[in-house]
Amino acid sequence: MLIAGRRRRGGVAVAYTVILTSVGLEMAADMIMRLRRSAAHEVRVVAVERRSDVNARHFADAFVCIDSWDPQTFAVGVVRVAEQFDADLVLPLVDGDVLALAPYAEAFAGLGCRLACNRAELVDTLADKLAAYRLFTQVGLPVPDWRAADSRERLVAAVEQMFGLYGEVVVKPAMAQSSRGVSVVRNAIHGAQEYLGSREVHMDYDTFMTRFVDVYDALFPVVVMKRLCEPVHDLDILAWEGEARCVVPRRRRNTALPNEGHEILDSQVLTDLGRDIAKKLGLSWLVDCDVMFDETGAPCVLEVNPRPSHSTVVSVAAGAPLLDDMISLARGLPVAESAGPPPALVVPYRTMDIAQT
Known part of the structure; x- marks a missing residue:
């Protein structure tokens, strides 16, 4: 795959800059490295966290600590980081960050930066399980009683x-x-x-x-x-304006501890459900959905998280172009629907890499 042409500012070629928030999560360092090693784009990663002692800070091109749990203070801080680093995209990894940042989408846009986040009213609905279940029922998505x-x-x-x-x-x-x-x-x-x-x-x-x-x-x-039947399944859904570009179903090896490994599945039922979720909710960007099956074998939607999971890197490690294609969509480049990777077992393990100095 050819690397997409570098953007130019003032005649100077620059990398595509992604701000990644909440990098204290277990797999965030792996996501940072996969973004920076993209085969499709030249990517610079600015990591943001509320704590200054996270290991992931060593693997980003830059790190900023915003030491505040107040949503407005945090959001204003991220806007300032976007301005400071001339960022192109902000990718939040936890619900609290999405809820804090969604009202500031226009502020980011004014800086020439995109917020990888669905419209604020949908984000608010998905973050509230009662409101979400009412919406799922209304649009005809399968849910448990x-x-x-x-x-x-x-x-x-x-x-x-x-x-x-x-x-x-x-x-x-x-x-x-x-x-x-x-x-x-x-x-x-x-x-x-x-x-x-x-x-x-x-x-x-x-x-x-x-x-x-x-x-x-x-x-x-x-x-x-x-209560439904274990294990939990995750759907990584990359969508644009209600059309799924890629759906990757994965089954947790341990329902209660989702980072102990996943099986990438070849499941038409779950892939079709992912497409249906994207269409009926009008989704864009990369989101994570939790699914379980009932005793008849029918899938039920538990949650649609208004952001990607940090464990989305499981699907990327298996070969899904989720991060590359998300950046392509953000840049206005054409992205055709792609099939998920072939079945595989992906497990985490402790490793080391050379940190940025």
Whole structure:
């Protein structure tokens, strides 16, 4: 593949500059290296994080610490970084960054920089599980049976009803991230226990009703949903104006710990679902979707995250041109739909590389 022509500013050729936020994530350093080693574009990466001690800072062309958890302060800081480095693209990797940055899309555009983010109202909807499930139901995407609860009384009633129907239910706060505050109610265990080192807590029905219901007093509203069949599947979806350019289905080796390895799948069912998600939600850019199957083998959408997962590099490592094609789309270059990579098992391992000096 030929390297795309370098942009010019004032007659001087310059690399395409990508700002990557929240680089403290486990696989962020790998994503930085894959961006910088692109076979299709000459890419410069500016890494941004709220902490100054992350290892990924050594692998970027530049690193900036924005030491603030206030969304507005962080967003204004990223805008300033974009101006300082004459950036072309901002790629956020966590929901909080997307929510903070989405209202500043025009500010970035005024600098000649694109924010890899869908429209702000869709971002707000996808970040709220109740609003998202209502939208998925409205547009006809498959979801598990679910109920909304905004009080202790409604939570108890929903769990009682759903447990009676299915024997296993999941309770999750509408605004939770990374399994925070998630309870799985099932009688296959006694008492309560953390699930395989994750933030999920699994418990029997009586334990939930006597010890955990009041935990949600500070977390309402919540979603009560039918528990589906493990493992979780991820869909990496690169789309543009509602048209999928590439969909990569991958199955987690460990549902609770998604970074312990993935199997890249050749699944027409999941690929078609990814295309349907992109079309019905009018998606652009690179997003991550969580899917599980019900007992009949039908896929159900759990979440559509309004940004790529840092584990998207799993699909890139397997051969999917997700990052290269995303940059091509951002640059206005034509990108045809591409098939996902062939089936493969991709596992993480500890390695070393020469850091930037």
